[in-house]
Amino acid sequence: xxxxxxxxxxxxxxxxxxxxxxxxxxxxxxxxxxxxxxxxxxxxxxxxxxxxxxxxxxxxxxxxxxxxxxxxxxxxxxxxxxxxxxxxxxxxxxxxxxxxxxxxxxxxxxxxxxxxxxxxxxxxxxxxxxxxxxxxxxxxxxxxxxxxxxxxxxxxxxxxxxxxxxxxxxxxxxxxxxxxxxxxxxxxxxxxxxxxxxxxxxxxxxxxxxxxxxxxxxxxxxxxxxxxxxxxxxxxxxxxxxxxxxxxxxxxxxxxxxxxxxxxxxxxxxxxxxx
Amino acid sequence: xxxxxxxxxxxxxxxxxxxxxxxxxxxxxxxxxxxxxxxxxxxxxxxxxxxxxxxxxxxxxxxxxxxxxxxxxxxxxxxxxxxxxxxxxxxxxxxxxxxxxxxxxxxxxxxxxxxxxxxxxxxxxxxxxxxxxxxxxxxxxxxxxxxxxxxxxxxxxxxxxxxxxxxxxxxxxxxxxxxxxxxxxxxxxxxxxxxxxxxxxxxxxxxxxxxxxxxxxxxxxxxxxxxxxxxxxxxxxxxxxxxxxxxxxxxxxxxxxxxxxxxxxxxxxxxxxxxxxxxxxxxxxxxxxxxxxxxxxxxxxxxxxxxxxxx
Numbered sequence: 001x002x003x004x005x006x007x008x009x010x011x012x013x014x015x016x017x018x019x020x021x022x023x024x025x026x027x028x029x030x031x032x033x034x035x036x037x038x039x040x041x042x043x044x045x046x047x048x049x050x051x052x053x054x055x056x057x058x059x060x061x062x063x064x065x066x067x068x069x070x071x072x073x074x075x076x077x078x079x080x081x082x083x084x085x086x087x088x089x090x091x092x093x094x095x096x097x098x099x100x101x102x103x104x105x106x107x108x109x110x111x112x113x114x115x116x117x118x119x120x121x122x123x124x125x126x127x128x129x130x131x132x133x134x135x136x137x138x139x140x141x142x143x144x145x146x147x148x149x150x151x152x153x154x155x156x157x158x159x160x161x162x163x164x165x166x167x168x169x170x171x172x173x174x175x176x177x178x179x180x181x182x183x184x185x186x187x188x189x190x191x192x193x194x195x196x197x198x199x200x201x202x203x204x205x206x207x208x209x210x211x212x213x214x215x216x217x218x219x220x221x222x223x224x225x226x227x228x229x230x231x232x233x234x235x236x237x238x239x240x241x242x243x244x245x246x247x248x249x250x251x252x253x254x255x256x257x258x259x260x261x262x263x264x265x266x267x268x269x270x271x272x273x274x275x
Numbered sequence: 276x277x278x279x280x281x282x283x284x285x286x287x288x289x290x291x292x293x294x295x296x297x298x299x300x301x302x303x304x305x306x307x308x309x310x311x312x313x314x315x316x317x318x319x320x321x322x323x324x325x326x327x328x329x330x331x332x333x334x335x336x337x338x339x340x341x342x343x344x345x346x347x348x349x350x351x352x353x354x355x356x357x358x359x360x361x362x363x364x365x366x367x368x369x370x371x372x373x374x375x376x377x378x379x380x381x382x383x384x385x386x387x388x389x390x391x392x393x394x395x396x397x398x399x400x401x402x403x404x405x406x407x408x409x410x411x412x413x414x415x416x417x418x419x420x421x422x423x424x425x426x427x428x429x430x431x432x433x434x435x436x437x438x439x440x441x442x443x444x445x446x447x448x449x450x451x452x453x454x455x456x457x458x459x460x461x462x463x464x465x466x467x468x469x470x471x472x473x474x475x476x477x478x479x480x481x482x483x484x485x486x487x488x489x490x491x492x493x494x495x496x497x498x499x500x501x502x503x504x505x506x507x508x509x510x511x512x513x514x515x516x517x518x519x520x521x522x523x524x525x526x527x528x529x530x531x532x533x534x535x536x537x538x539x540x541x542x543x544x545x546x547x548x549x550x551x552x553x554x555x556x557x558x559x560x561x562x563x564x565x566x567x568x569x570x571x572x573x574x575x576x577x578x579x580x581x582x583x584x585x586x
Contacts, residue, residue, distance in 0.1 A: 012387050012392070013392070015387060016384070016387055016388070016392065016398050019380070019384055019398075019402065020401045020402070022460070023401050023402055023405060023460065023464070024401060024404075025420070026405075026413075026416040026460065027404075027416075029416065029419060029420060029426075030419075033419065043422070043424045043425035043429070044425070046425045046426060046429055047429060047430065086312060089309070090308075090309055090312050093305045093306075093308055093309045094309075097301070097305035097306075099305065099306060103581070105313065107577050107580065107581050108316070108321075109312075109316055110577060111320065111573060111577065112316055112319075112320040114569060114572070114573045114576070115324075115566060115569060115573070116517070116521035116542065116562075116565040116566065116569055117521070118523075118542050118545045118546070118565050118566075119323075119324055119327050119563060120319065120320065120323035120324060120327060120562070121545075121549070122326075122327055122549060122555055122562065123322070123323040123327055123330075124319070124323060127323075143319075146315045146316075146319045147319070149312050149315060149316055150316070153312070177301050177304070178301040178304040203407060206409070207410070207411075208409075209409060209411050209523070209524035209527070210523055210524060210542075225409050225412075228415065228528075229411050229415075229527055229528055232411075232414070232418070232528055233531075242415055242419070243415070243416070243419065246411070246412045246415040246416060247412075249409060249411065250409070250412045253407045253408060253409075254407050256407075257403075257404070257407035258400075261403075264403070264407070265399075265403070265468055268403075268465055268469075269468060269472050
């Protein structure tokens with residue numbers, strides 16, 4: 001019995017370790033390839049560690065994509081902040097000011113979370129051209145904020161719904177109005193929700209490719225993932241530079257994930273499960 | 276009857292401590308605050324879907340806008356297009372491969388992690404890790420791993436499989452299966468997290484009861500745990516299914532359309548028709564088709580969500 005238990009436990013750990021090896025494999029290959037000079041990026045020695053650390057590939061990649069990296073920072077940070085704020089107001093209304101038809105409206109909002117953007121791209125481009133925001137960062141930030149309305153409302157609504165109504169009623173009796181309740185009761189305890197939503201929006205806007213490609217495709221203005229794709233798409237760029245560029249594009253979200261993994265998990269679960 | 280007598284009194288004490296005219300009421304403020312978002316969603320989501328559908332019925336297939344109504348002409352052209360047929364086949368391949376890998380491995384890893392594992396947090400972090408990177412990064416990494424002359428094939432050769440050297444995503448006809456490996460590498464962690472949360476939500480008494488009834492581990496999972504996790508499986512199917520319909524960035528970075536459109540997708544076809552070939556009406560038809568297709572997943576999902584919010 002005990003021996004059998006030992007065997008099962010051992011097998012479980014072995015399987016888990018195998019899975020981990022699989023999930024880490026691409027990162028391993030990206031890192032070692034980006035640290036090799038091109039002459040060593042050899043098809044027969046792909047899996048071997050670099051003999052010495054060579055930073056030329058990373059420097060080359062950084063000079064190619066750093067403008068786009070900063071573009072992405074300038075797009076992602078304001079877009080994540082603004083959409084989190086909008087989401088918190090909407091979530092507050094949906095959770096605590098249940099006007100007639102609020103639930104139906106909320107469901108109608110959520111539809112926007114799931115749709116393939118291909119069904120709205122053409123009017124999006126036409127509209128942005130008409131209002132003069134096509135090909136601008138402001139336009140892209142605006143689009144990310146609008147497409148973020150459903151998910152941010154969902155996350156904040158879930159959080160605010162867990163706050164007892166008695167607290168709101170007590171504040172009303174004390175003379176707080178709509179904004180007073182938000183400012184003095186909800187906002188001070190909203191920080192965990194803001195952290196989750198900011199993280200979620202930061203990750204998905206940073207990792208966006210399609211909307212950036214359509215709205216802001218000029219190479220100098222494009223966000224990082226569009227730039228990485230341009231590098232990867234041209235056969236003249238060496239593998240080590242490609243891998244380094246991919247690592248640069250992945251770095252911010254990976255670092256944030258490693259630092260705030262718990263919040264990330266909470267966002268994953270809240271975004272998929274209940275309203 | 277009794278409730279209708281009670282409710283006005285309750286309303287005056289709690290909701291309206293001080294009487295205010297309706298135009299200064301807090302409810303009106305709440306509506307004003309949410310109105311911009313309602314307008315934005317109404318225009319940018321519902322209005323744009325209607326607009327796309329409209330464009331799919333006009334003659335705009337060049338750089339110059341042409342709003343001559345042509346009925347279903349673009350749709351008929353689309354349904355007769357060979358590339359469209361290949362894309363539908365690829366969608367079936369991709370959805371089958373991607374969904375089954377994500378759900379099977381996601382569930383399996385969640386079950387293993389639920390066995391009071393030492394270092395669970397580390398395992399969990401590693402499995403979800405790929406979800407933090409973009410589809411482009413995933414595609415770039417896997418394109419390198421799936422180079423026929425190196426990458427994974429090199430590992431195969433090292434363990435004595437010199438004759439097993441697949442061409443992965445550049446295989447005509449079946450390249451899509453290879454793409455699903457990369458896609459599920461990225462997405463399985465998400466599904467695993469959902470299942471793990473689901474497993475943690477199952478009360479221990481249920482498992483104990485099953486054990487008392489003489490159910491072994493296998494039977495407990497088969498007859499108790501898996502049925503209880505059906506809502507999670509449903510969510511997983513919707514999320515992976517939506518992802519299958521719209522996959523674009525990963526394929527762009529890995530192989531593009533591939534040989535003989537082996538890894539072409541509807542999203543890719545739509546993008547190239549519209550922004551490459553300026554066939555706006557054809558692109559709009561593909562986009563509308565994708566929206567309709569996703570409706571089959573979204574509508575039941577939102578219905579189940581609605582039931583949950585009403586509870």
